[in-house]
Amino acid sequence: MNIAIVGTGYVGLVSGTCFAEMGIDVTCVDIDPHKIDCLLRGEIPIYEPGLENMVKRNVEAGRLHFTTDLSSCLDKVEVVFSAVGTPPDEDGSADLKYVLAVAKTFGQHIKKYTILVTKSTVPVGTAQKVKAAIQAELDKRGEKIDFDVASNPEFLKEGAAVKDFMTPDRVVVGTESERARKIMQRLYKPFMLSGERMIFTDISSAEMIKYAANSMLATRISFMNDIANLCELVGADVNMVRKGIGSDTRIGKKFLYAGCGYGGSCFPKDVKALIKTAEQNGYEMKVLKAVEEVNEKQKSILFEKLLKHYGGELNGETVALWGLAFKPETDDMREAPAVVLIDKLTAAGCTVKVYDPIAMKECRRRIGNKVIYCNDMYDAAVDADVLMLVTEWKEFRMPDWSTLHEVMKQPLIFDGRNIYDREETVEHGFAYYKIG
Known part of the structure; x- marks a missing residue:
């Protein structure tokens, strides 16, 4: 054939x-x-x-x-x-x-x-x-x-x-x-x-299925990010909440992880397109508009947490970013939270050092020399006041905490994907912030 x-x-x-x-x-x-x-x-x-x-x-x-x-x-x-x-x-x-x-x-x-x-x-x-x-x-x-x-x-x-x-x-x-x-x-x-x-x-249903599928997944992500932000205000732990609701077979466990926002070539584009299709047919997709709004706000969550930690003044701080791609196993930075984060950090006067196992070339193409490109994860952390985990690549999951503590100027971690254990990081002398 x-x-x-x-x-x-x-x-x-x-x-x-x-x-x-x-x-x-x-x-x-x-x-x-x-x-x-x-x-x-x-x-x-x-x-x-x-x-x-x-x-x-x-x-x-x-x-x-x-x-x-x-x-x-x-x-x-x-x-x-x-x-x-x-x-x-x-x-x-x-x-x-x-x-x-x-x-x-x-x-x-x-x-x-x-x-x-x-x-x-x-x-x-x-x-x-x-x-x-x-x-x-x-x-x-x-x-x-x-x-x-x-x-x-x-x-x-x-x-x-x-x-x-x-x-x-x-x-x-x-x-x-x-x-x-x-x-x-x-x-x-x-x-x-x-x-x-x-x-x-039929053809129309097939065309709709893809948009509906991606929009549902995006909705679950934004819903959990909204829940995570509320958890912080009321003293709950979003990871425990996720386990509790994910065990309900009607809900399931997938796409219930709080984080610093979704990106990529599909979810943002497809959500926008479905909202527009509805408008062209005289209908308002209120839920999807909220999904998009929550996601855009969530991409700034790590910056807002850092700003609060420093009392509103970040000028002169050195920030290390682990991860640039919108998710692991790709070099795709379209709509990636890292792009928003880099813009906000540099605008606030921070020096930004970055490392990603695959997306370094793509980052250079997109933003040029706006950041310092590093050879590995520990090189990025050298003399950093802050470490931010943005993309949950496997090699970031079990860092050598002793080496990290030794090379950083200050032991401060902002975990944008909730992959680290608070007790473990605190035990090694780090101040630790997560989502929710």
Whole structure:
């Protein structure tokens, strides 16, 4: 079976590589010639555990190809996945120009029945726009060629994307066509051998599922951060509260961890887009507006705690940050709490020293020399007045407290992910602050 995937970003590259791993012939397409050249040389533009070796293996096996020209492979493929970006406009709505550009190219060049599947996260109603764009191009050509559109949202977690794709907990496909349904079922069959996990819906429902899923997870995070902030005021411990409510099977344990806010490429963008979709249809998503408001405020929580500790004056303090990416196992700093924290600390006159196992290069690209880049976690702590844990990388979980106490100017820790034990840190001579 031959397929094409347009877009070699996070979703497109992971999806294409995993399909190739199952024996499918995949052509990945991108309009950026530099990115394609890098991929042809075996250079991966994103960090994702296990992906680089898988890409190399499937390129060498002749199952994974890269090109800048979609039209060059349309004759041989049965399915084209659109995995291009949908960045937020200034008003929070999803920008569909890249999605519609793919549809236009598809309509200009198909010569036989082909399915165009939207894998990008797009608002409800996008499939109709895609279908219209394709048909408009076919009308210009004076051609009558059968095609179908479908929605196949992705549910990949950064840092575990390869595993998520290879062993999915569900595959959602929205389509109006039995022909398309059968082809999509055949395409995903290798991933279903341990049990059928495909969910077929109408297209609008498939488009909504992705937004609803991410918005629910974001809601749980903001809810727990709100509870954590209240816990501090009333003398409760949010970790105990989390265990108590998480043991309720109706609630469950996942995404109940308080912290310094969520970030990344999905949650912030999708929450904004769903709020905007509601507005465009005359409805107000009051809960999601509160979720977004709580999260934006939470990104400043460590700064506010530090400011309170120092009585409102931070000028001249040296602050060490452990972690820059929005979460472990990725170099993604989009909407990361660390970005907000760095801005506030430097504006207050602090010297900021940073270390992240993977995201240092990305941080340099984003903010330049605004901070001091360090060689390791202890190097960042040298002569620091404050240590802030921002991203819970595994290597930060069990620091050598004696070494840390020795190299820091002051033994002061702000734990933005609640990974340390208060008694242990106090026993080693540290003043310790957590969330909630």
